[in-house]
Amino acid sequence: MILLNSGIGNYVISNGKRYSYFGGNNYLGLAGHPAVKEASIKATEKYGVNFSASRITSGTADIHLELESKLSEFKGKQDAVVFASGYLGNSILLEVLKGRYTAVFIDQYAHPSLTTALHCDNKDIHYYNHCDAEHLEDLLVRHKGSSPLIMTDGIFALTGEIAPLDTIYPLLKKYSALLIVDDAHSTGILGKNGKGTPEYFNLQDDENIFQSETMSKALGGYGGFISGSTIIIDSIREKSAIYLSSTALPPSVVAAGIASLEIIKNEPGLRVQMLHRASGLRKEIAGLGFYTNKDETPIIPVMFSEKHKAMGLSSFLEDSGIIVPFMNYPSKQDLHILRIAVSAGHTDSQADELTGLLKKWKNRNQVGST
Ligand SMILES: Cc1ncc(COP(=O)(O)O)c(C=O)c1O
Known part of the structure; x- marks a missing residue:
């Protein structure tokens, strides 16, 4: 569980440390508007x-x-x-x-x-x-x-x-x-x-x-x-x-x-901007060989058949300053999911940092998701 010491936005404070935040469901960034x-x-x-x-x-x-x-x-x-x-x-x-x-x-x-x-x-x-x-x-x-x-x-x-x-x-x-x-x-x-x-x-x-x-x-x-x-x-x-x-x-x-x-x-542009960002990020993540979805939504899952890999990636990202929660959540899904939630306010540099770290983890671990 992630303990917040701040409200949610592109960045959050958790346990006194600042993180780039790809969790939650604040898709249009309105929670802190x-x-x-x-x-x-x-x-x-x-x-x-x-x-x-x-x-x-x-x-x-x-x-x-x-x-x-x-x-x-x-x-x-x-x-x-x-x-x-x-x-x-x-x-x-x-x-x-x-x-x-x-x-x-x-x-x-x-x-x-x-x-x-x-x-x-x-x-x-x-x-x-x-x-x-x-x-x-x-x-x-x-x-x-x-x-x-x-x-x-x-x-x-x-x-x-x-x-x-x-x-x-x-x-x-x-x-x-x-x-x-x-x-x-x-x-x-x-x-x-x-x-x-x-x-x-x-x-x-x-x-x-x-x-x-x-x-x-x-x-x-x-x-x-x-x-x-x-x-x-x-x-x-x-x-x-x-x-x-x-x-x-x-x-x-x-x-x-x-x-x-x-x-x-x-401001219908907010929705368009967010979906455009999600679409680009999803393509990059799939291109790295991770198993994700195809639909044009703010939710980009990174799916694994083994729980320890999903948890390992979530911890690696957190240690590197990005929160992408591992979904330890009631579900009948047999896949273990890291859930990237895109928000309208995310910047290019946040997206680049995330894909850079996913690439680094992939190279280091030599595994695909699932
Ligand atoms: C599909 C779905 N339905 C309903 C809910 C519950 O909505 P709320 O959190 O606003 O009660 C959620 C999530 O929280 C959800 O993911």
């Missing part, structure tokens, strides 16, 4: 630290409504609702979709927030091979007669792959299925306007697609949200025990969300 920090501080000054009540009792403030209205505008949806964390979004969706499906078809490497959500409604559960729409269809055919719900990450948190919604979406139509996409890592990143995976694949707006999203990654703040039709958002506000029975998001993070949405809207 002056305008986001200022909005957050001002909100704390005005409202205090916490509203200390649930949204339906006395915890709803004007800024919650402003944030929800800005989120629905950003997503081009009728409404949006914010809640305690992105992790809870999938469980909230299963709470309110209860009765609309009889079997769940879920990617084998889905994030724990998706698998945890399954406890909300113990139905027939089937795991399809990772990102494999053909296998998904086999399973759907085998369970014809069920009302299917398909669940997947949009961008996979550890491997940075984009779920193939282009091949999954036709199955929705063919088998009258619902789809939940956990777009925690795609919000603000994928698609022409940063609306996530469905926009990336140019999918038409579809009332059977539900996105669960977070403000804790590209948006630099904290808290989960779901946007959609008035019907689905009202049903969350009326029926979700998770939403109804938890304390409203605190002022500092609500104001941070409002400020970062403004930046995302006005």
Whole structure:
């Protein structure tokens, strides 16, 4: 575990030492953006630290409504609702979709927030091979007669792959299925306007697609949200025990969300710059013979079949002044992953230093990843 003595940015202080930082999920660098920090501080000054009540009792403030209205505008949806964390979004969706499906078809490497959500409604559960729409269809055919719900990450948190919604979406139509996409890592990143995976694949707006999203990654703040039709958002506000029975998001993070949405809207170049940097870095890393992914996302995994190699590389980089965490994380993946997270503010010299060290380690150890 990395112990921070500073906030996160291109550089961090850990155990009193300064490191170049390629960890976390601060893809657009908004966690430390002056305008986001200022909005957050001002909100704390005005409202205090916490509203200390649930949204339906006395915890709803004007800024919650402003944030929800800005989120629905950003997503081009009728409404949006914010809640305690992105992790809870999938469980909230299963709470309110209860009765609309009889079997769940879920990617084998889905994030724990998706698998945890399954406890909300113990139905027939089937795991399809990772990102494999053909296998998904086999399973759907085998369970014809069920009302299917398909669940997947949009961008996979550890491997940075984009779920193939282009091949999954036709199955929705063919088998009258619902789809939940956990777009925690795609919000603000994928698609022409940063609306996530469905926009990336140019999918038409579809009332059977539900996105669960977070403000804790590209948006630099904290808290989960779901946007959609008035019907689905009202049903969350009326029926979700998770939403109804938890304390409203605190002022500092609500104001941070409002400020970062403004930046995302006005500075689309941030996303483009970050993806361009990630693409160059990914090519160089693959060129060095490391095993990584191909998709154009901020996440560049360096994957190993042997744990000690992944841990060894992470320690080597840390000793040399760069933090790239080894992902000791709940996952069914059998690969051991060092996860490079690219941020819009990373400089050429930071990227060069990282690839230089990867090359040095490779030459020294004469091993490829995996
Ligand atoms: C795919 C995915 N979904 C949900 C979450 C949870 O989001 P949050 O940390 O905002 O609760 C994460 C990561 O933290 C994630 O990687």
